[in-house]
Amino acid sequence: MRSVITAAAAAALFVLAGCGSADQAASTTDAPKPGAQAPAGDEVGAAGSACPMPVTFKVAAKWKPQASTSGTKLGGAELLCEIDAKPAGSIGYVRVLLAKGVTDPMAALGAYTAVGKNSGFAYTDVQAGAVAAKEVTYTAKSMDVDLPNQVLAVPVGGNVALVTISSIDADLFKEIQPAFELAKSSLKLTA
Template sequence: MKRNIRNTRNVWNVTRGAVALALAGAVLTGCGEGKPASSASSTPSSPAGQAKGGAAAAKGGSVGAAGSACPLPAVFDVADKWKAKAVEPDPADSPLSGLTKQGQFSMACEIDAKPAGHLGFLRAWTGTATTGTPRAALEGFVGANKNASKAAYKETKAGSLPAAEVVFETYSKLMDESKQERALAVITPHGTLVLHLSGLDTQEQTDMVPALELAKSSMKAAS
């Protein structure tokens, strides 16, 4: 089934609607049944940013500033051809409301990799906290996903900002397999930002790591 989905790239539209519901466990982070999460490790087995043979991503614009596609607590560069779109919270009674909330975080921006030839997204999630540690924020984000396991964290820098990043796995009942995902968190005077990179499968995610690294290296608090 995985091979069939990869051969039909033109139907990869999981942002909203019935397809989003069907693939929620495979593509979107969120709550749901799955294999139980394992204990988090303190050191990543595969540090974020080390895509196999991945070249540096070219800049195609930026988001985060007032007036940009997605005003956020922090500003960062977006890879060339990736398309950013602001996400409005779904009503609480909507069947999709759980897809835009994860723990204390709300999805604020979805940066689509399809125009660049990848099946995945870099999603920006925001929280109101302006104090605490990036790692604690990230642990809360990953811990709110019942399908997450094998989380490996490390402290790092995003631009000049203290940050934490994580490599973890999520299990999909639809695909009957696990895939690797990554996330990065920073805390700013305007709130907390989590960037979450997820693809159709582990290989797609690995191919997109340069886009996350571009965002990470260019990040600064919004003014």
């Protein structure tokens, strides 16, 4: 029964990846501080890694990267890699997508976040490693639940790489957010 529930939760999380909200405010006493980074594990993105991509970054310890060969698209961007928090004892994903033929990070973010019932958009200019990037936080509504989401957009070789983070509730989102911050701070271009 647990595997059925876990599979259903994972499927729901995948569908919700492009839907989210920054209006959700959950509080936990153990929530990581904003900008906190997870302990580093392996690097992903280089040729020969679990997910060869146009960007590389450190994956949080115990998280499991898996390349996508399905051609799945979310908000017009192709899913390249999905990094699962389950082996580290949490529920959520860092995903990397590629918006092909799009050179403007804001256009890529706009197309990605246009899918679903999203609100509360907050855009910022950020550094991803040494690369200038755009980031959006927002809230997705799914089944009457507000889910926080965060997406980083990095221009790379005539395309835009999107690095996303999502989970099934606000508390888990906060728990896994340091993995996203680690990816963002260690990001490098490979293309």
